[in-house]
Every structure is written in C-alpha cells, then in structure tokens.
Amino acid sequence: MGGSGSASAPLALHRHRPSGGLLMIGVAALAVVTVFACWILLGGAPLAGAIVALLLAGAFAAGAAAGRPDKTERVEVTDWSLLRDVMSDGLDPLAITDRAGVLLGANPAYRALFGSALHPSNLPFSVEDMARLTEAARAAMREGRVEVHNLLLDDGPAIAILRRAGRRDDHLAWRFRRAGARNPYGVARALLDGRSGERLGDAGVMLVLADPDGTIVAANDVFAYRALGERKEKVAGQNLADLLRTSEDGAVRIARDGDDVPQLRVIPVPVGDDAAHGPAVFLLLDEDPEAISVAAARGAATVHLHGLLAMLPLGLALLERDGRFLFMNDAFRRAARIGPGEVAVYPSDLVLEEDKPIVSDAVRRFAAGRALPGDLAIQLKHLPEEPVALTIANAKGLGDAAVLLSLKDDSEESKLKRQIAQATKMQAVGQLAGGVAHDFNNILTAIMGHCDLMLMRHTPGDIDYDDIQQIKHNSNRAASLTRQLLAFSRQQTLRPQILQLPDVISEVSNLLRRLLGETVKLEVKHGRNLGLVRADPGQLEQVIVNLAVNGRDAMPNGGTLTLQTLPVTAAEVRRMRSEILPVADYTALRVSDTGTGIPPDIIGKIFEPFFTTKEVGKGTGLGLSTVYGIVKQTDGWIFAESELGRGTTFVIYLPIHHAAAELPTPAAQARVEAPSETWGTGTILLVEDEAMVRAVAERALTRQGYTVLTATNGEEALELLENGDAPDLLISDVVMPTMDGPTLVRAARAKFPDLPILFMSGYAEEQLRKSIDIDRVAFLPKPFSVHQLAQAARDVLLAQAG
Incomplete structure (x- = not known):
C-alpha cells in the first residue's frame, strides 16, 4: 500500500532479531582469515587448525543462541489481519486510524480524492455530515461496523463504511464509496x-x-x-x-x-x-x-454582522431601502410577539391599524436619511393593551441595510410597573379614605346620635318609628362602607383578642347558613391542636362572611362551601418553599367552594380595590380588598388558588400567639359579656369642634346623668380647666383647629396628672396611637351611637376608680 512515510509504519509493526545462519557465515569467514594469518605467523598447521576448531565451535554456539528467542524479550509477529483489512477493496478510498484517532495510512484512491494530509475528521463535508461521521466513528468502535449514507461530495453523494480492524480490534478502517452513478x-x-x-x-x-x-x-x-x-x-x-x-x-x-x-x-x-x-x-x-x-x-461582512446581531440580547432588526425586513434576531421576534411560523415583511405588519401610517412614514424618512434617531410609541397587534417603544436609526455602513430597528421586550418591566401602579393606587385610595373618614364620620355620628335620641321618645307602633329605624339602618350601612375603605387600606381600628379560630366560625355559622341559601351546602371541619391567634373577632367574622358570599355568588346553581381549620407547623411551611410566607407556626383557615373558578388572568387582580367581576350594581369591589386589608393588619397572609370549572380556595394563615399571660380571665370575660350599666354621675368636659357632634354627645351624656361642660376647641377647654376644678373625665376630639386634642391633654395633665382621657376620632386608632405618645388614654372611634358613647365614658371612669 502506498502513502506517506507514516503510512508504511503499520505494515512492519514488530521488530526481529538477526538470524543464526547469517551469524555463522560471518564467523566462518572470520575463521578463514584468522587461519591464514596464523599459518604465516606461527609457521605450522597443527596450531592453526586448533585455533580454527575453537573459532568454529564458538560460531556454531553463537548461531544456535541467536536462533533461539530471548526469554526476556517479547517476540512480535506482523499483524496480517490488519494488513488484509488495509489491502482489501483497494479500489475504494480507504484510510486507517488507531483507537486514539491518529491517521496511520491511506491508499492512493483516498489520497486522490481527499489528499494525503486530510484526516477523516477534517474531510470536505458539511458541518452536519462531519457530525454524523464523528458519531459513526464512536459507534463503529462499539458495534464493529456502521454505514453513513447521503454524504455530499462536490461531484455527487457518497457512502462511508466504518469498521473495526486489526487483530485486537483497536484500529478503525474508513472506506468511502460512490452512491450510484454520478449525475450532472x-x-x-x-x-x-x-x-x-x-x-x-x-x-x-x-x-x-x-x-x-x-x-x-x-x-x-x-x-x-x-x-x-x-x-x-x-x-x-x-x-x-x-x-x-x-x-x-x-x-x-x-x-x-x-x-x-x-x-x-x-x-x-x-x-x-x-x-x-x-x-x-x-x-x-x-x-x-x-x-x-x-x-x-x-x-462576508454581512454574514459577520448578522451573526453579531443574533448574539445580542437586544431586539434588533435591519430594513432595506424599501422598508422590507432584511434581518431580525430572536430577541426582536420575542419582543414583537412574532410566532415561530409567522412571517413579517414590513414593520407596519407588527402594529395596530392606527399605527401603520406612522411606522411606515418613519421608516421611509430614516431610509432616505432625513431624520434623526428617535423613539416611537406604538402598540403591537399581539400586545394591544400597552404601548412599547420602537427605536429607529439610520443604518449607513451596515451593508445592504438602510434602517436599524430596536424593540425591547419589556414584559417583566411592564409587570413591575403594573405592580407599582397597583400599590400606588391602593396607597392613594387609603390616604383618601383616611382623609375623608374624619369629616364623613362626624356627619354619621350626628345622624346616628339624633336617631338614637329620637328612638328614645318613640316606641314601636308610632307613626315615625319605622322611618327613624330606616334612617339609622342607612347610617349604619354608610358607616360600614367607611370601615371597608379603612380596612383595605389597613387603617381601620382593630380590637384584637386572644381567641380560638373555631369559636369565631361557630359564632358566624348560623349567619352563613342564612346567607348561603338552600342551594349551597355549608361544611365545617376543624383540625386538632390548633394554636391561639390574636385578632379582632368582629373583623374575622367580616372576613369569613365576605369570602362565603363570594363563594356563594360563584355557585349560581348550588354547590358546597367548606370552612376548614388546620394547624400548619414551621416544618410544613419550610417544605412549601414559599418565597412570601415566613417560616413560623400558623393556624390556617381554608375557605373552598365548588363554583366556576377564577380565570388565570384575573386571579392576580382580585384583591384590588373596586375590582369586581359582578354586574353593575351588584358589587362594590371592596369585599376581597377588605379581606386582604384585615388579614394583613392582623399580621396574617392570604393566598388564592383557583381552577376553572372546579372552584376556588382561599387559605388564610394567622400566626400562633404564644403569650398565655394575655389570655382574658374569666372575670374579665364576664365583665365584657355581661350587659353593662350606662348611667353615671360626675362632671365631663366635652371638647368637639363640630357643633352637630358636640350637641348630640352633650345631650346623650346629660341623659345618662352626667354634668357636661362643652368647649369648641382646645384653647377654650384650657380656660375652663384653669378657672375651675378638675373634671371627672375629659372627652376630646383628636383633630381640631387652633389646638388639637393631644396638645390639650398634655397641658391638662400638667395641672391634673390623674385626669382620665377619652379620645374620640374618625381616624384609625392604630395610627393615632403611633402618633400620640400619651399614656392612659382611651379611644372611641367615630361614628358611634349614644349607647356606645355612654358605655365608653362609664368604662373609663370605672377603670380610674378601680
């Protein structure tokens, strides 16, 4: 087999020792020369013959030793199997590589087709064909023989046959054959x-x-x-x-x-x-x-340019002079929402109908070099709900391109913007609710107070009694709306207690059965070893009622509403791998329905204020936002899961309260639950800037037996305190002109350190307590009834006396 110098090496793979016969001939020749020399020097045949005999004996011994293989050196034999593999089918291009992939030899047909220096791993095939050959070589070393068809050479298709070769199957024979006759x-x-x-x-x-x-x-x-x-x-x-x-x-x-x-x-x-x-x-x-x-x-430059643009994470596209797309990278396709099988010819194909003339005109001006780089606010036809920025620039010097487009995939950025807008909206509505609550609650306090006073003079059966009750009912509805606004903004006044969640559910179960109607079945399940929680029972009842009503509305044809309580340990929370819920022990409330479910594109909006899927006039959109606000203000967490056609599940996690010292004593519970007496005696200084509220409060306290002094602001109240004795109780509004309630109380406490204080305000109690650093003060939230005012005054006086 012909080839390069390295090609002949594998045909003489083993080294041989010199033969014994050759060695003996050489020794005999040396003996003849030696005898002749001895004959001349020694002058006698007997001595010369003896020397010749010794030399011949040594020669025969050396020849015999040379004829025997060396025990310590391995005798190698020519690998005739490999030689037969190389020589067979000598008309086809053939090459031999060892296990390491080193080219050992090639026949003349191989060198004529590929050149003697071309390794089988670097043949003039396409990248795809070379990958197939490389994989076939590995498979042939494992399986013995592999064929690769449809290899494309310059003058026609070919087939490669790869086969293990050699006595130890540690070589690889590469044979190539033409696939049929060549056709032009x-x-x-x-x-x-x-x-x-x-x-x-x-x-x-x-x-x-x-x-x-x-x-x-x-x-x-x-x-x-x-x-x-x-x-x-x-x-x-x-x-x-x-x-x-x-x-x-x-x-x-x-x-x-x-x-x-x-x-x-x-x-x-x-x-x-x-x-x-x-x-x-x-x-x-x-x-x-x-x-x-x-x-x-x-x-060549265009190929490199397109390769570079394809690597960049920015959405980039090139347009030719007539505005057609010349190139666009994958990032541009994603940002423009171009599907795998979709083809876009012009940039105007990507936008809404009203934006097509704007985009087309801008592309023409940039292609003609008559415009400066800038941005266009457009709306994509596949993303019409929010505008995107299309950057256009001149593409001089970029080959055949005339215009460069840049479109950013800002879906994540848009999502963050929506979340920020939602948080800002909730904060703004919360501030609005807190701002109007004071004035609104003053009005409601006056209306409710006058209704209570009128009801004291009218008994059931009177001609005006039903009308007064209707006015009071509507006032309570208005007060409830204000509490809802404050609840979702987390500014409502909570009166937390240490309680068991099943007790709250038990209290509200009868109400729920009436609300759900006959077609909805209520199931209540309680887990064991539930921990205590610290929450406002009234607010928790509102949470349960709101969730139950939403579940009922989602089951127009009837179904099952399930309330389930269960303990959730910190280990279980850890296994949830939630990025939101902190690892702690919780008592959970699961509210599930078998209704229609919530679509995935809506479930993220259900806790937004004023968002509702109900018909106009059948929902305020404050139900779930109120639930969210109450749960968050109670330091809890709420999650919603839904499947269309299967129902919705809300899970509320309330942290377990471990301070047993704060548990209400039986005596305290009895005192709270027992009907209290509202009559009393003593002098009360009432400070209120709203005349209608002041008049109602004065009449209510006077009817309960108190002597009432009134003042319209803090300065007037201080004058009364300086010119008289200390009253038994100071009731003051918090926000007033000239001098507010906290400033008045600090001045009054300077003269009368033990003066009992009752603040009344339309603002949230928690917010007021954070801003008022005064000890031993009580709060009465507006709006309040006549009975609630009298009860609050008596409780403060009893606490002072006790």
Whole structure:
C-alpha cells in the first residue's frame, strides 16, 4: 500500500532479531582469515587448525543462541489481519486510524480524492455530515461496523463504511464509496452547496442552479445575501428572473442594487445532455473586476454582522431601502410577539391599524436619511393593551441595510410597573379614605346620635318609628362602607383578642347558613391542636362572611362551601418553599367552594380595590380588598388558588400567639359579656369642634346623668380647666383647629396628672396611637351611637376608680 512515510509504519509493526545462519557465515569467514594469518605467523598447521576448531565451535554456539528467542524479550509477529483489512477493496478510498484517532495510512484512491494530509475528521463535508461521521466513528468502535449514507461530495453523494480492524480490534478502517452513478445535476448541486461554492463565493462569484422554468434550486451565500438579504437556504424556490432586472441599455443587475452598481455578466452553464432546455448553473460576475472583491467583502461582512446581531440580547432588526425586513434576531421576534411560523415583511405588519401610517412614514424618512434617531410609541397587534417603544436609526455602513430597528421586550418591566401602579393606587385610595373618614364620620355620628335620641321618645307602633329605624339602618350601612375603605387600606381600628379560630366560625355559622341559601351546602371541619391567634373577632367574622358570599355568588346553581381549620407547623411551611410566607407556626383557615373558578388572568387582580367581576350594581369591589386589608393588619397572609370549572380556595394563615399571660380571665370575660350599666354621675368636659357632634354627645351624656361642660376647641377647654376644678373625665376630639386634642391633654395633665382621657376620632386608632405618645388614654372611634358613647365614658371612669 502506498502513502506517506507514516503510512508504511503499520505494515512492519514488530521488530526481529538477526538470524543464526547469517551469524555463522560471518564467523566462518572470520575463521578463514584468522587461519591464514596464523599459518604465516606461527609457521605450522597443527596450531592453526586448533585455533580454527575453537573459532568454529564458538560460531556454531553463537548461531544456535541467536536462533533461539530471548526469554526476556517479547517476540512480535506482523499483524496480517490488519494488513488484509488495509489491502482489501483497494479500489475504494480507504484510510486507517488507531483507537486514539491518529491517521496511520491511506491508499492512493483516498489520497486522490481527499489528499494525503486530510484526516477523516477534517474531510470536505458539511458541518452536519462531519457530525454524523464523528458519531459513526464512536459507534463503529462499539458495534464493529456502521454505514453513513447521503454524504455530499462536490461531484455527487457518497457512502462511508466504518469498521473495526486489526487483530485486537483497536484500529478503525474508513472506506468511502460512490452512491450510484454520478449525475450532472447532483454534481452541480453538490458544487453549490459544498466547499467549492463557498470558495467561489469568497472570491465574489455568484452561483445559481436553476430549473428550466427559472426556479432556483440552490445558490451560494454571496448571491443569496445580495439578492434577498438571507442565507442560501432561503433563496430556494424563488424565480431567478424576479431577482434580476434589465435596464433599457440591456445591462443586467440585481433587483435590489441601484444603478450605481456595475452591471453583471451572466454565464449560463448547461447541466446534463439537454443544453437547450435542461437545468443550468448561472455564474454572475460583476463587469468591474474590483467589484468582485468588494462584493465578496460585503457578503462576508454581512454574514459577520448578522451573526453579531443574533448574539445580542437586544431586539434588533435591519430594513432595506424599501422598508422590507432584511434581518431580525430572536430577541426582536420575542419582543414583537412574532410566532415561530409567522412571517413579517414590513414593520407596519407588527402594529395596530392606527399605527401603520406612522411606522411606515418613519421608516421611509430614516431610509432616505432625513431624520434623526428617535423613539416611537406604538402598540403591537399581539400586545394591544400597552404601548412599547420602537427605536429607529439610520443604518449607513451596515451593508445592504438602510434602517436599524430596536424593540425591547419589556414584559417583566411592564409587570413591575403594573405592580407599582397597583400599590400606588391602593396607597392613594387609603390616604383618601383616611382623609375623608374624619369629616364623613362626624356627619354619621350626628345622624346616628339624633336617631338614637329620637328612638328614645318613640316606641314601636308610632307613626315615625319605622322611618327613624330606616334612617339609622342607612347610617349604619354608610358607616360600614367607611370601615371597608379603612380596612383595605389597613387603617381601620382593630380590637384584637386572644381567641380560638373555631369559636369565631361557630359564632358566624348560623349567619352563613342564612346567607348561603338552600342551594349551597355549608361544611365545617376543624383540625386538632390548633394554636391561639390574636385578632379582632368582629373583623374575622367580616372576613369569613365576605369570602362565603363570594363563594356563594360563584355557585349560581348550588354547590358546597367548606370552612376548614388546620394547624400548619414551621416544618410544613419550610417544605412549601414559599418565597412570601415566613417560616413560623400558623393556624390556617381554608375557605373552598365548588363554583366556576377564577380565570388565570384575573386571579392576580382580585384583591384590588373596586375590582369586581359582578354586574353593575351588584358589587362594590371592596369585599376581597377588605379581606386582604384585615388579614394583613392582623399580621396574617392570604393566598388564592383557583381552577376553572372546579372552584376556588382561599387559605388564610394567622400566626400562633404564644403569650398565655394575655389570655382574658374569666372575670374579665364576664365583665365584657355581661350587659353593662350606662348611667353615671360626675362632671365631663366635652371638647368637639363640630357643633352637630358636640350637641348630640352633650345631650346623650346629660341623659345618662352626667354634668357636661362643652368647649369648641382646645384653647377654650384650657380656660375652663384653669378657672375651675378638675373634671371627672375629659372627652376630646383628636383633630381640631387652633389646638388639637393631644396638645390639650398634655397641658391638662400638667395641672391634673390623674385626669382620665377619652379620645374620640374618625381616624384609625392604630395610627393615632403611633402618633400620640400619651399614656392612659382611651379611644372611641367615630361614628358611634349614644349607647356606645355612654358605655365608653362609664368604662373609663370605672377603670380610674378601680
């Protein structure tokens, strides 16, 4: 087998010792010379004969020793199996590699086809074909024999047969065969698609293989980029005549080129026997020799440019002079919401109808170089709910491109903006609710107080009794609306107690059965070993009622509403791997319904204020936002899960309260639960800037037996305190003009340190306690009834006396 110097090495794989016969002949010749010398020097035949005998004996001994193999050195034998593998099928291109992949030899057919220096792992195949060969080599070493079909050479398809070889199966034989007879059409296509087409393209030669009707079958990259701005895979199926244009003087140019580009020389080369009507390879050459190198450089630069833009995370696209897309990277497709099978020809195809003229006009101006870079606020047709920014710039110096577009995928940024807007909206509504609560609650206090006073003079059956009750009922509804506004903004006044969650559910169960109606079944399940929680029982009842009503409305045809309490340990929370819920021990309340469920695009909005899916007039949109506010103000957490057609589940996690010392004593519970007496005696100083509230409060306290002194502001109250004795109780509004309630109380306490204080306010008690650093004060939230005012005054006086 012929080849390079390394190719002959494997045919003599083993080293041999010199044979014993050769050694004996050499010794005999040396003996003859020695005898002749001894005959002359010693002058006698007997002595010379003795010496010859000794030499011959040594020679025979050495020959015998040389004929025996050395016990300490391994005798190697030529690998005839490997030699047979190499020599078989010598007409096909054949090469041998060892287990490490080193090329050991190749036959003349292999060297004639690929060159003696080409390793089987670096043959002139496409990247895909080389990957198949590499995988086949690994498989052949495992399985013994593998064939790879449809390898494309410049002059036709081929088959590679890879087989383990050698006595120890540690070599690999690579044999290549032609796949059938060569046909000119296959040779021509292989020429364009193979390395030859790439080399001609690097030199600026455009190659096109077209059918008799002019449909392009294959082309090299230079023609594809110059004619379409795409890779060669995209040009197949186009008509060659549509990509060229002929001027009046007969000059042929690429349709996308301008008149300043040199004309082309088109050389048709027929493929096959039918030179007139068969397929042909067209060579397109620029008439200007310098233009060939320019075109080659431009084509190479375009390939590199597109590769660079494809790597960037920004959404970038290039447009040609007429506004068509020349290139767009994956980030641009994602930002523009272009699907895998969707094709966009112009940028205006991506936007809503009303934005199409704006985008088209901007692209034309930038293509003509008459505009400065800037942004356009547009709405994508696949994302019409929010505008996006389309950046447009001139693309001079970027090959065939005329306009550069940039579109950012800001879906995550938009999501964050919506969340910030939602938080800002809730904060704004909360501030609004807190701001109007004071004045609104003053009005409600006056209305409710006057109703109570009128009811004291009217008994059931009187002509005005029902009307007064209706006014009071509507006033209570208005007060409830205010509490809801304060609840979702987490500014309502809570009166937390240490309680068991099942007790709250038991209190509200009868009400729930009436609210749910006959078609909805209520199931209550309680877990064991539930921990105590610290919450306002009234507010918790409101949470349960609101969730139950929402569940009822989601089951118009009936269903089951389940209330379940269960303990949740810190270990269980840890296993949830929640990024929101802190690791702690909780008592949980699960409210589940079997209703219609909540769509995924809506479930994230259900806790927003004023958001409702109900018909107009059938919901305020404050129910779930109130629930959320109460739960969060109680230091709890609420989560919603829903499946369309299966129902919705709300889970509330309330932290377990471990301070047993704060448990209410039986005596305290009895004192709270027992009906209290509201009559009393003593002097009360009432400070209120609202005349209607002051009048109601004065009449209510006077009817309970108290002596009432009134003042319209803090300064007037201080004058009464300085000119008289200490009252038994000071009742004051918090927010007043001139001097507010806390300033008044500090001045009064300076003179009367033990003076009992009862603040009344339309603002939240928690917010007031944070801003008022005064000890031993009680709060009465507005609006309040006559009975609640009298009860609060008596409780403060009893606490002072006790």
